[in-house]
Amino acid sequence: MNIPKSSPTGGCGGGCPTKEKGADLHRRDFLKSGAAMATVTLAPGVTLMSMGSGVAAAANPDTRWGLLIDAAKCPSDCSACVTACSDEHGWENNGEPTDPQWIRKVTLKNRDTGFENSLPVMCQHCANPPCVDVCPTGASFKREDGIVLVDRHTCIGCRYCMMACPFKARSFVHEPVTGQKVTTPRGNGTVEGCNMCVHKLDRGEGTTACVEACKITGNNAMIFGDLNDAESDISKALANYPSIELRADLKLNLGVRYQNI
Amino acid sequence: MERIIYRELKSTPQIWGFLALLGVFIAAAGAVVLYIEHHGHIVTGMDNQIVWGLPHVFAIFLIVAASGALNVASIGSVFGKVAYKPMARLSALLAVALLVGGLAVLVLDLGRPDRLIVAMTNFNFISIFTWNILLYTGFVAIVAVYMFTQMARGVPTYAVKTAGLAAFLWRLILTTGTGSIFGWLVARQAYDAAIMAPLFIVLSFAIGMASFLLVTMGITHLTGRAFGAELRTRLARLLAIFIAALMFFTTMQHLTNLYAAEHWGVESFILRDGGIYTTLFWGVQVLVGGVLPMGILFHPTLGKEAGLVVLSSLLVIAGGFAQIYVLVIGGQAYPLEIFPGYEVSSSFADGVINSYTPSMLELILGLGGVALALAITIIGMKFLRILPNSLSDANVGSKV
């Protein structure tokens, strides 16, 4: 199904989303609505135009955002990352099986040795995401910078992505929602999941709510960064210490890596 | 031998009464859809672990049965068996009706059924789901053309044969697509198997033939038209062969999984420890839906009894339904193995068997789909020349 890509960021993998609707707009309209647009006249009749600061902040194909989670530093009684995500995005899990859960703490116990471990699991932001492959409308898609998202404008709520996801990373919104955060619109009948705090990244903050919360606890079990940048903290940590991907047998090339499981 | 004359159904109280009954079911399903759309899926039995529930079992059953119901027409047009030809129109009509009924359930269970237009205008061609949308709509169109070639005057035989062949090939691809919805789910231990596509095809043979037998026997009984015992027995024998093929494919599916230690977890769940799923598998799918009807239909005398053919068809339908239930729901009930070799626990049902109790709403929605399929079949027969005046053995030449 998927053509393997040499670059982990590579395009939109196997599931290129459908053409943007906006392309139907006239250029005149486009100029009017797209803000911070600069138009530079190089010579009479030759006009250069470009998106404004958007270019720098928007999804950059040279970047691949990723997370590194050190299970050894993650205490089993801490769920600061889960609380932070819930606060940041406005979802709430009260223990009902219909409640959403973008990120969860999983406790592992080795069947042979009895050794226990605790770690957070969320969308793993695969380079070859099965959810993107199976989505009939292209609502499930991968951004240029490797973040896997649900476009709720075109999600029809078929839940095939939830069937396809190896990590149970997605939730279906089972009831009408009100009072959403402006940065995280979410609503009944559509599927949702970890979006790597894409609004923060687009603002140039370069971090996520869960990672910040983990730092505040002092555990420092999570590192966020650009997997494509050899100088980033995450790349250096990955280069120097052993790490694994969950379900590595599926060869999905995950954006989230773990240590000390 | 008389000529085969196709006639519309007469307006009898029985026909109208039956249609009214179906109307009640359809209206109830409509109300359920509005209710679920208003309150969200929280009012159903489905949740974030069992994301596909009873409506999907109904939808898949109807869609798979639809392609199988076309078999009778294909045997006549494509494989040239003369005795089957008088039933070809009904076979094609029933196929379209079952498909529409199944599609209705599938679409109305979406989280956003109001966005159907989005599904019809945004396509991701990597998705087998997308291909299924095209296969379903294409099936309706091709079978409609096929019916037209059968019913219009002066259509040359080769045109009927070509349309029949196209419909036959299309239906094979369609069921391949439906099976691949599960076969291509790489992450789930219960699915991810190439055998899903052929398994679904033989499943369609069995439940499609059972549906066709029931509808034909029912409607000929209701309208007092003849349905020859020889013809019925031939169809019933064919059904028995289809059941045998289905049981063979099911055996191979589980044997293959049992050979790989990797799949022991999910196999022991379905075959031994799965509670309701194990009961459904051995009790309904294998015994009631397989061994029992096969025993009856292959029996030299019992297989000729009209009542027992009806019973066997009902059993096959129950077995097929159980098979899809075990596959769809049982496959999700078994926990995803994200950390092989570890005991896992979390606040999001990691490592536990997921429970599912279908709500009445889902049952009503599913039954609405069945009612819709039957209503389309009867309305079709009421206004089009679908059903022959007589399907007696002398008439259709089923005596060899």
Place this chain on the structure above:
Amino acid sequence: MKRLIIATIVLFGLAVGMSQAGSVYPEIPMASGEAHPEGNEYWRVNHMDLLRHDRDLTMREGIRDTDASIAECVTCHAVNGLDAKPVTVKSEDHFCRVCHDYAAVKIDCFQCHNSIPPELSGASLMFKKQANTLEVLMAYIEGLSR
């Protein structure tokens, strides 16, 4: 004769309708903030296309400083209720609903988006950066060479 009667009834009905029309036309609430430079008429006709266009830019490409964003729509066009707080789309006084109810067009935004100004829904509006022309040109050329 029959036709004449029907025509008369239809004409009468139309006349009554016309005489009522002035009173049923929606009263569009006043907005705060600067007026749209393109004019209200342009936005009345095109708002859905502009929103759809910019939503795809934001959603798919991560470009967030667009003009047409629902958060900004509901900020300038907030309508206060009796408690002096902006009403949500549940109220028929909500800016969007005034016309949409009149035209009987379903709004498909607020199942997911908040319908009151962001300050009140617990988050701040995205800030907008004013682009430096030279910076933009460099970024564009860089993009071409990539």
